[in-house]
Amino acid sequence: MHQTIIGQANPVAVAFFVLFVISTLVITWWAAKRTRTTKDFYAAGRSITGFQNGLALAGDYMSAASFLGIAGLVSTKGYDGLIYSVGWLVGWPIIMFLISEPLRNLGKYTFADVVAFRLQQRPIRAAAAAGSLVVVLTYLIAQMVGAGTLIKLMFGLPFELAIVVTGALMISYVIFGGMVATTWVQIIKAGLLLGGATILVILTLGKFGWSYAELFKQAASATPLGQKFLEPGGLVTSPVDAFSLGLALMFGTAGLPHILMRFYTVPDAKTARRSVFYATGFIGYFYILTVTIGFGAAVLVGQKVIMGIDAGGNMAGPLLAEALGGNIFLGFLSAVAFATILAVVSGLTLAGASALSHDLYVGVIRRGVANEKEEVKVAKIATVGLGICAILLGILFKGQNVAFLVGLTFAIAASANFPALLMSIMWKKFTTYGAVTSIYTGLIVAVVLLILSPTVWVDIMQKNEVAKVNAQVKEITVAAAAVDTQIADLQKQMVSADAVAKMKKKQKAAAEKKNAGVQASVSAKMQEKDALTAKKKEADAAMPKAIFPLRNPGLFSMAAAFLIGILVSLMNPDKEAQEKFDAEKVREYVGIGAE
């Protein structure tokens, strides 16, 4: 039996984590002295280099969920996990080609700066802040609940304590060190995560004679799936559904406020563009490592052990680390996973705080007039507020299945934030009304359709009914299988026609009589089986159905946001905004006047 200490208090993990916390708090203290103005607080004084920002962007994106989750998915589902990881990368080139330079040239601290550039400030900022905050909050809940569960498994800490520790540290980084501290926490964590994953892959490949071919060969016989483990399986059953999810992942990445905000931490558009190149490289490399870890865990640890500890497979990576590098390496990797969660929630909180202070407070409530000191103060209050919200929501959602929230986050980001951002950059005739209606349409359609989708309407809201139907169907299937065996047994009792033909008259009559009797029993059983089949059909029909058929609403909510934005803009042309587009164009392409 595989021995593991996962699930118990692990002093090595705690020691590594304490080391991480101390070093990041020292950095925060150092950063605090450099955080005076709004430019420092929101944008680290625009002093981050392309390489550093590439690491920080990758750090924001590589959450613990993607590290542990994708390795787990690969170890339990094989090739399907690989398909999933590809989807998480493909949004990055889109950010570079369409968004990075205009975003940097036109904006100051938030993407709302870009959308509001030549339109009316207040309605746009209110709408963009709403879009940002919903994305930040849904993503925060998903991260917090995941954090509590993972920390409980890896450190043996109680769920609530884990959440409070995470929340308290995150608040400290952001309020004292602003973007400077958040960026450095992110860079350190990205370095640790990439380094830790690289070591794990080296140790894994060493076990297979440094050969991927050998790894796959053993993976094909390591699981009950056999060769199917290396083939596409049931993940993509409906192409439309896959297309919809793909759209949300691709364009959602370009609408995540905590990612977009990082573009303002570099000095110019050229550096912004370069940082996406680094980020894409780091993230792609990371996913390739994670997939290797997943296959390695399936062979070296085994699915039974992995799923015995956590049904979703989330512990595949840590278990592999324990098997190959002992308790020390497990402790190190657990601490890295905790650090990962901490860094991601800090980035999210800062993005949320900037939407609240820069867009809502200064842009909407104070109509753009507020001094820097006041704005930073409001941002810090907003940080504490959001932090407490995140802690409470994390505890409230304890034990809930929150995986759908990640899909929702990307769907909203792709529908509420991305269309308005893209149209404001590219389309001269875009108007204030067009932008505002587009943002709210994307937001509302994404949320409503997700609620009506199988993901929420059936799997969550009618959980008990689904379980009941599944139990019924299972019962019927078992009964039907029993009848099948009975029929087969009866048929064995029949005297074969050949034998009957060879028999003497008296024996023949007896055999025929016996056969007729058996035949009658078989018919009765057949009827019983038909009844069961009908019952199964009936039970299947009672399975709750979703009102909206797709699991991810991205396709429809994005289309709706674009369509409404275009129609409303065309119906009410805005001459002033069109004239200002010329000035916007010069700044967008050449960077003259960029902050």
Next chain:
Amino acid sequence: MSKLKKEDILNDPDFIKLSSQKNTISIILTILELVLYFGFIYLVAEGKPFLSQKMSPDGAATIGIPIAVGTILLSWVFTGIYIWWANVKYDELVKKVIEKVGG
């Protein structure tokens, strides 16, 4: 050197060239990326037998594995192509336009 006014930049041939080239490159690469990813998803949905072929008769790795990893790598290569173009062509034109305006 005669200085251009900011308003005149829009009609400057270098600016027109720069903005139209940037849009063309951005849109072409975006379409390539979409085709790449959704082509992959299409293969996963409709081309399971193709992706399930073994790479060598005595191995187990399927052709789907390098195709998936290739999708990741090619996405990165696309960003590299854009960077290369932007560093060589785009930044040159930007420099020229900024010089005309006088910084």
